[in-house]
Amino acid sequence: MSHKTTTHWKGGMQFESDNPSGKTVLMDTVVKDQDKQFGLSPKAMMLSALAGCSGIDIVDILEKMKVVDYELKMEVEGFLTDEHPKFYHKVHVDYHFYNDKSTEDLFVNRYKVLHNEEAVKDYFQSVDNRFNSAIANPLVRERMNNKFREWGGVLTTLLALHEHVSEFTQIAQGCIIQPDVVISSNVSVGEGTFFNCGTIIGHDAVIGKYFSFFGFYGFFFIQK
Numbered sequence: 001m002s003h004k005t006t007t008h009w010k011g012g013m014q015f016e017s018d019n020p021s022g023k024t025v026l027m028d029t030v031v032k033d034q035d036k037q038f039g040l041s042p043k044a045m046m047l048s049a050l051a052g053c054s055g056i057d058i059v060d061i062l063e064k065m066k067v068v069d070y071e072l073k074m075e076v077e078g079f080l081t082d083e084h085p086k087f088y089h090k091v092h093v094d095y096h097f098y099n100d101k102s103t104e105d106l107f108v109n110r111y112k113v114l115h116n117e118e119a120v121k122d123y124f125q126s127v128d129n130r131f132n133s134a135i136a137n138p139l140v141r142e143r144m145n146n147k148f149r150e151w152g153g154v155l156t157t158l159l160a161l162h163e164h165v166s167e168f169t170q171i172a173q174g175c176i177i178q179p180d181v182v183i184s185s186n187v188s189v190g191e192g193t194f195f196n197c198g199t200i201i202g203h204d205a206v207i208g209k210y211f212s213f214f215g216f217y218g219f220f221f222i223q224k
Contacts, residue, residue, distance in 0.1 A: 047076040070099035139208035
């Protein structure tokens with residue numbers, strides 16, 4: 001099995017390409033002395049194609065699970081190189097899935113459940129804009145923190161009542177320090193680092209962003 005497309009030049013920087021589905025798409029790019037772009041950017045279409053392909057798989061899985069009445073949105077961001085020819089050297093895909101459309105107030109351990117992006121933004125504006133993300137995966141934790149910041153939140157460090165942190169230690173925002181954690185003097189801790197119960201850090205240590213320590217059971221870390 002193979003797919004074949006044919007693309008025709010339509011003048012200027014415009015191209016029209018067909019598709020095995022029988023549909024066509026107009027591609028264009030911004031050029032000097034051209035007021036507007038008439039078609040889609042070919043390079044950015046790769047990001048749309050990535051979202052579409054992965055989205056089809058997600059919907060197929062949801063249908064097999066008999067999930068109904070949901071919302072799905074995908075945001076794909078590609079980071080271009082500075083030098084020519086420019087290409088995407090890194091791509092981030094954010095999946096936004098909502099299947100709880102209830103307007104009722106729900107609580108987990110006396111904390112109100114925020115159902116969607118609008119509810120989070122409203123909470124930040126009207127109640128309290130402080131937040132932290134208790135997510136085990138450091139890479140996901142960082143991305144969620146950045147997203148909540150975009151929505152108006154202020155990343156805040158959480159300290160347990162029975163921790164032992166030297167007053168000469170520098171703790172960045174967004175850290176979570178559990179009970180019985182010991183951090184000695186002159187330690188520098190980067191943003192978003194997680195210390196589980198019983199973690200011990202010796203003096204003069206330098207810890208980067210978004211590490212995860214797991215106390216008596218050893219630790220692993222992921223650093224950007």
